[in-house]
Amino acid sequence: MTSAFVLAPETTIAVIGAGRLGTVLAGALRAAGFDVRGPLGRTDEAPETDLAILAVPDGAIADAAATANSTKTAHLSGATALDAVDFSIHPLQTFTGTEPPEVFHGIGAAVDGRTDDDTQLARDLARALGMTPFTVDGRATYHAAASFASNFVLTVLDTAEQLATAAGVENPRETLAPLVRQTVDNWQRGGANAALTGPIARGDEATVARQREAADDKALFDALATATRALKDRA
Numbered sequence: 633m634t635s636a637f638v639l640a641p642e643t644t645i646a647v648i649g650a651g652r653l654g655t656v657l658a659g660a661l662r663a664a665g666f667d668v669r670g671p672l673g674r675t676d677e678a679p680e681t682d683l684a685i686l687a688v689p690d691g692a693i694a695d696a697a698a699t700a701n702s703t704k705t706a707h708l709s710g711a712t713a714l715d716a717v718d719f720s721i722h723p724l725q726t727f728t729g730t731e732p733p734e735v736f737h738g739i740g741a742a743v744d745g746r747t748d749d750d751t752q753l754a755r756d757l758a759r760a761l762g763m764t765p766f767t768v769d770g771r772a773t774y775h776a777a778a779s780f781a782s783n784f785v786l787t788v789l790d791t792a793e794q795l796a797t798a799a800g801v802e803n804p805r806e807t808l809a810p811l812v813r814q815t816v817d818n819w820q821r822g823g824a825n826a827a828l829t830g831p832i833a834r835g836d837e838a839t840v841a842r843q844r845e846a847a848d849d850k851a852l853f854d855a856l857a858t859a860t861r862a863l864k865d866r867a
């Protein structure tokens with residue numbers, strides 16, 4: 633009979649992948665008191681550990697899992713199935729590789745496991761890093777939500793920055809940031825429909841047409857304007 637895997641300070645954890653998340657995660661696991669190896673690069677031999685966390689691109693998870701030398705394996709991907717690992721923890725945050733260990737405190741983490749014990753292990757590890765674990769029904773749907781909340785927001789903000797620069801605004805990011813933050817605060821409090829202001833919310837299509845004329849990327853403008861009209865009309 634195999635005994636249940638119990639997470640403890642003496643648990644040895646290998647972090648495989650020394651990129652954006654692997655670097656930050658290894659530091660945070662150390663700060664949480666675990667015995668950590670890594671982050672390990674692709675030329676490092678996988679050490680024998682209790683747990684290997686694969687912080688590699690989604691497409692490299694199966695290969696990294698095959699060379700891991702651990703009792704349990706986990707990945708950090710929001711969209712990838714559990715075929716190659718025992719469990720998954722997807723921290724719902726964006727990591728560039730320079731964040732301090734505290735970046736995990738208070739954020740959510742989507743967890744999943746092959747067995748109930750594995751899911752519990754994922755929950756325990758998430759909590760040990762200060763995250764709040766939750767489960768989702770559709771991993772791809774959940775991950776699409778994360779991309780809309782982070783990646784696509786950046787695409788929109790970059791367009792705003794370019795237009796502000798073209799209009800002669802000095803320090804466009806600093807100047808636009810308070811507007812962005814207030815918008816996010818309003819959305820968090822009451823949802824997008826209640827937070828929506830501006831010419832589309834006012835039904836001022838003449839102003840929308842002037843904005844469209846000024847915008848370089850008409851396809852992006854039209855797609856967002858159409859979606860924003862639908863948002864305004866939503867009960």
Ligand SMILES: NC(=O)c1ccc[n+]([C@@H]2O[C@H](COP(=O)([O-])OP(=O)(O)OC[C@H]3O[C@@H](n4cnc5c(N)ncnc54)[C@H](OP(=O)(O)O)[C@@H]3O)[C@@H](O)[C@H]2O)c1
Nearest residue numbers: 649650651652653654673674687688689692708709726727
């Ligand atoms: N960054 C985020 O904001 C974020 C947030 C949540 C979840 N995640 C998840 O975290 C995982 C890693 O993402 P990331 O953004 O940290 O990617 P990343 O910055 O591209 O880093 C991936 C690292 O893995 C290395 N690698 C690739 N194959 C390997 C192998 N077989 N063995 C050892 N190392 C290998 C790469 O090395 P080379 O440079 O040599 O290719 C690179 O250093 C992904 O599953 C992603 O979905 C990321």
